[in-house]
Structures are given as structure tokens and as C-alpha cells.
Amino acid sequence: xxxxxFVEADGNAVVVExxxxxxxxxxxxxxxxxxxxxxxxxxxxxxCHVHVAAEWLEKVGEASEDERDLLEFExxxxxxxxxxxxxxxxxxxxxxxxxxxxx
Amino acid sequence: MHPSCxxxxxxxARTKKGVLPAxxxxxxxxxxxxxxxxxxxxxxxxxxSSDAPFRVPIPxxxxxxxxxxIPVETDPPEHREYRKIVEPFFNRPKQPEYIARIxxxxxxxxxxxxxxxxxxxxxxxxxxxxxxxxxxxxxIPESEAELFISWGIHVFRDTEDGTSNxxxxxxxxxxxxxxxxxxxxxxxxxxxxxxxxxxxxxxxDEMLGFSNLVFAGxxxxxxxxxxxIIGHVxxxxxxxxxxxxxxxxxxxxxxxxxxxxxPLTHLGxxxxxxxxxxxxxxxxxxxxxxxxxxxxxxxxVFDAPEELRIDRKPNPHIGFGSGVxxxxxxxxxxxxxxxxxxxxxxxFSSITIIDSTENMETETDYERxxxxxxxxxxxxxx
Numbered sequence: 022x023x024x025x026x027f028v029e030a031d032g033n034a035v036v037v038e039x040x041x042x043x044x045x046x047x048x049x050x051x052x053x054x055x056x057x058x059x060x061x062x063x064x065x066x067x068x069c070h071v072h073v074a075a076e077w078l079e080k081v082g083e084a085s086e087d088e089r090d091l092l093e094f095e096x097x098x099x100x101x102x103x104x105x106x107x108x109x110x111x112x113x114x115x116x117x118x119x120x121x122x123x124x
Numbered sequence: 125m126h127p128s129c130x131x132x133x134x135x136x137a138r139t140k141k142g143v144l145p146a147x148x149x150x151x152x153x154x155x156x157x158x159x160x161x162x163x164x165x166x167x168x169x170x171x172x173s174s175d176a177p178f179r180v181p182i183p184x185x186x187x188x189x190x191x192x193x194i195p196v197e198t199d200p201p202e203h204r205e206y207r208k209i210v211e212p213f214f215n216r217p218k219q220p221e222y223i224a225r226i227x228x229x230x231x232x233x234x235x236x237x238x239x240x241x242x243x244x245x246x247x248x249x250x251x252x253x254x255x256x257x258x259x260x261x262x263x264i265p266e267s268e269a270e271l272f273i274s275w276g277i278h279v280f281r282d283t284e285d286g287t288s289n290x291x292x293x294x295x296x297x298x299x300x301x302x303x304x305x306x307x308x309x310x311x312x313x314x315x316x317x318x319x320x321x322x323x324x325x326x327x328x329d330e331m332l333g334f335s336n337l338v339f340a341g342x343x344x345x346x347x348x349x350x351x352x353i354i355g356h357v358x359x360x361x362x363x364x365x366x367x368x369x370x371x372x373x374x375x376x377x378x379x380x381x382x383x384x385x386x387p388l389t390h391l392g393x394x395x396x397x398x399x400x401x402x403x404x405x406x407x408x409x410x411x412x413x414x415x416x417x418x419x420x421x422x423x424x425v426f427d428a429p430e431e432l433r434i435d436r437k438p439n440p441h442i443g444f445g446s447g448v449x450x451x452x453x454x455x456x457x458x459x460x461x462x463x464x465x466x467x468x469x470x471x472f473s474s475i476t477i478i479d480s481t482e483n484m485e486t487e488t489d490y491e492r493x494x495x496x497x498x499x500x501x502x503x504x505x506x
Contacts, residue, residue, distance in 0.1 A: 030143075059455060061375030064438035065455070087425075087438045090160070094447055095169050107438075 027053045027071075028120040044065055044119060045069040045106035055121040063107035067091045073108075074118035081108055081117070089103040097122040129430040130482075130493040134418035143402040146489040147414070148183045154404035155390060155413040156167065159422035159442075161300045162414045166447035172393035172412060174449060175199040181340075182413055184394045188280040188290040189339065192247065194333035196449055197392065198464035203448060209319045209326075211336055213312055217261070217456040218435060223463075225260055229253065230463045234471065238503040240479050245499040250350040254343060255462070258413050261456050262312040262338065264300075278344045284377065291469055295334040301328065312338070341455040345387040346460060348483065349494025352385045353464060356432065358475035363434055367469035367504065374469070377434035378461040382433045383441035390487060390490065400432070417492065 025047055027038040035053075040047045048069065052094035060066035064087050073081050078101060082083050084092065094103070105119060129135065138157035145154050156162050166174045178185045179190035192198075195206035216222055219389035233253055237243035254270035254456075259265065279457040280290050298314075304313035316331040326334075357363050367373055392412040395406045406412055420441045421429040451457070478500040485494045 058217075059458065060379055060439075061378055061458075063379045063436070064440050065379055065442075066444070066450075085438070087440045090163070092438060094163065 023112060023115045025110065026118045029054045030121050030123045031033050040110045042110060043106050044066060044108040044110060048105060050061055055097070055124055056105065058106060063109060064088055064104060067104060069105045070095050070122060071103055071105045071119040072099055072122055074120065075101065077117050078112060080113055081087065090103065132418065132421035132430065133413060133490040133492045135421065138418050138422065141406055142259045144489060145341060146487065151320045151411065152413050153392065153413050154401050154406060155415045155418070156401060157418040158227045158413050159419040159425045160418065162419040163442065163446045165412065165414055166445065169199045170398055171395060173199055173396055174393060176394040179394055180391050181410060182390060185280065187338055190294065191332045191336060192331050193337040194330055196337055200448060200494045202388055205321060207337050209321065210479060213315060214290065214452045215455055217459045220259060223373060223459060226257060226459050226463050227467070229378050234467055238472065238505055241502060242500045243503060245354050245501060246277070246347065246351050246496050250347040253350060254346045257431055257456070257460055258342065264311045279340050292331065293336065293339055297332055301331050307489055324414060338342065348389045349381065349461060349479060350464060351495045351499055353381050353461065354475060354501065355477065355480060355496060358501055362475050364374055364472065367465060371466065373435055374462050374465045376437050376439065377465055378458060379441060380434055380436045380437045381461060382443035383420045383439060386443050387494065390415040416445060471505060472503055473506045474504045478502060
């Protein structure tokens, strides 16, 4: 059982207790506001943009070049930005917190 | 010109120069071809502006319509406010009942095609599919699709003598907006009559601009993509088996078909001041093209771009455009494509092409395959 917390743009926190797949898939299954995942996770649409909580940055790791190229065109991009379709849920990420930026 | 890949006639120019100076009617328009260059130009709206009525499509559409399409022919910050008005409507294809309705439609049309010894796919499958699905998107009675079907594949240019159909469309949109103003319901036109922009109601021209785009933008694009998918699956029967074995691959396959077909070759941007585009001088008021179709075959981004790989991932294609103007109808289009792939793989063992004529987009300086003029197939149930 891996836990992931989504903090929606209005501050509402949604805790998912049995996260699996990618963080984007987990967000869609739990109707997280502001994460659309339109392209289904192939890194084409940038509709699953999140900010990774600072304390999780190292464990989540850096974006690939493809992902960085997409993020470059998004609003509200910070050094904590990731496309969450590219974050695979794993035991090491138990407790992960991501924030959904204002769209 | 005999390009090695008929879907990518831009390879040589892209690799050598990154730009193709091309002629469209009386206009010289340098086409930006490289993936990163296209994306950068799409982002830089100050240098490459969309604020140019009739001049985002190439060739331009002064003779096809009398009003500016919105939001596509505007720049930020107005663009964002305009787009916000219609975005909720274009997200309706995520609702379960909408998804079920599209599945019912695709299922019905596939069953009808499978009953025939020879089923014509472009005008007897893809066109009614697109037209009837459009009534779902607009939330208007499905019977309206009969009229849309009569307009043909391209909303402005599918007449026998090559003249424009644009007036018929504008007359229709005006009649719908008149009706919506008198008897508002839960449809797209009624939403427009009730919308607010910068603290006022939309003008009739703005309502027409939104409506015109919905009809023009998602028509030949969806029709060519659907026909191309059926043609390609017929030539590569292993695709149906792969999708049956691994239904999750429907998602990646759908994106790959959008990349590979690239149903909208390019869009134009106008340079407000003289600009140098990779060595080509563009005078103030002249245009460049952002060539999505070329960018989607850029080998610096996509391994073996000429190969259609249904499991390609990542696949950062820009078949739905790039930047703030990315395709408003993409949620609807993706639903149609995914549903088609799902039902094709669940129900049919093979598709055999009986005869076909590819549609060629022929311009002075390039020619590319884009769907079919006609495609006759035999569809065999499992």
C-alpha cells in the first residue's frame, strides 16, 4: 500500500492510500482536480503538470529531456515541476506529496 | 519530388536547412520544419502572431468566410479569455455518458460496414461518424448530422466545381444562433449566447467565429485520421491482434496514429515586423508556416519516425499543435480514435482493402499523402 497525497490548486488535499501505476493514472482514478492526462501518458500533452513537494524532489528524480521540452511551454513552471505521467509509483515514493498548480 | 516516405515530404529540407520556402497561390511562405523550431515559434506569439483574421489557415480563407475564427485567430491575452468560454464544453467528451454514446455510434457504423461485401470508408463511414459525433459535441439533435454530411469532407472546399461552401455554413450558424437567442437550451450555440467576455455579452460575429471554427477545425482532420487508421490496420493485420492481446496499447496507438497521420499539415502565423526565419526573410505582414507534420517526423526527437509503432512511448508529437492554441477538440478526437481502435480490435479479425485512392495534398513545393479519396474494404468479424 503506497500512499500519495495530491494538494489541489485550492489547497484541498486528497490522500490516495493504494496508489499504483503512474502518478497521473492515480490522479485520474481519484478525480484529482486539475490533472487531465489527456494523452494517456505518452508525454505529448502536458495536462498532468504537478509541483513535487520539495522534500520528495530527490527521490522522484529529474525530468527527461522530452519532458523538460514540454514543460518549457507550460505556465507556472518551477524547478519542482514534473509531468506526473512520467512518475512511476514505487515503494520508495510511499508518502509522496505533489501539488497541482493553478491552471 | 519523390520522397522516400510519402507521409514526410519535408525530410530533405528539414535535415538540410530546417525551412522550406514554399509558394501557396500568390504567397511565399517559409515553412518551419524542425520539431524544436516549430514549438519555439508556436510559443513566440509576439514574433509569430495569430491575430490575423482568415490568415491562420494555409491557404488563407478570405474567400471562404466573412468572420474571424475564435479563439484560433487571436493572441494572448484575449485568446485566453476567449478560450476559457468554450473550454468546459470541449471537456464534455470526458463524461461517462458521452463516452458511451460515442461507443454506440462507432459500434453501429462498424456493424453496418461489416455487413457489406465492400464498405466505403471515407464517405460512408468516416464522414457520418464525424458528423454525428459533432452533434454530440455541440449537444444538438443528432438529426442535424444529415445536413453536415451533405456538406462533404471539407467544410469549405468539397464542391464539384471547387467553389466555396462557406456561405451555407454561415447561414446555418446564424440560424442556430437566432434559435438559441430565442429558445436557449443546453447546446453550444445557447452557451455562446449566454457567455460573457470582458464583462459584456459576445457579439454575433464573435459567436459566429467560435462556431465556424468548430465546424472547420475538426472535420477533414478527423475524417482523414479515421480513414487512415482503417487503411493502415488493413495493411498491418498484426495491429488488431496486438491491441486485442494488450488493450492498454490503445492509448499509445491512438497517439501514434495522430503523429503518423498528422492530419493538419501546418498552420500559419503572421510576422508583425520583418523577421529572419532560418535565413529566409519574412517582411512585416507576411506569413510563416508551423509545420506540425514535418516536426512529427523529426528524427532528432522520434526514433525511426517513418515507422508506425503502436507502442511508441514517450511520443511528444504535436499532431494537435503546440502551445496555447493546441487543439480544442483534442479530447473529442482522442475519444473517437481510441473508441475506433478498441472496437476494431474487439470485433474484427481482419480488414481487406478491395480498392483505394489516396488523397494527396498537392502544393507547388510539396505533395503529401493525407488519408483517402475513397477506400473500399471488406471487414471480417471474429
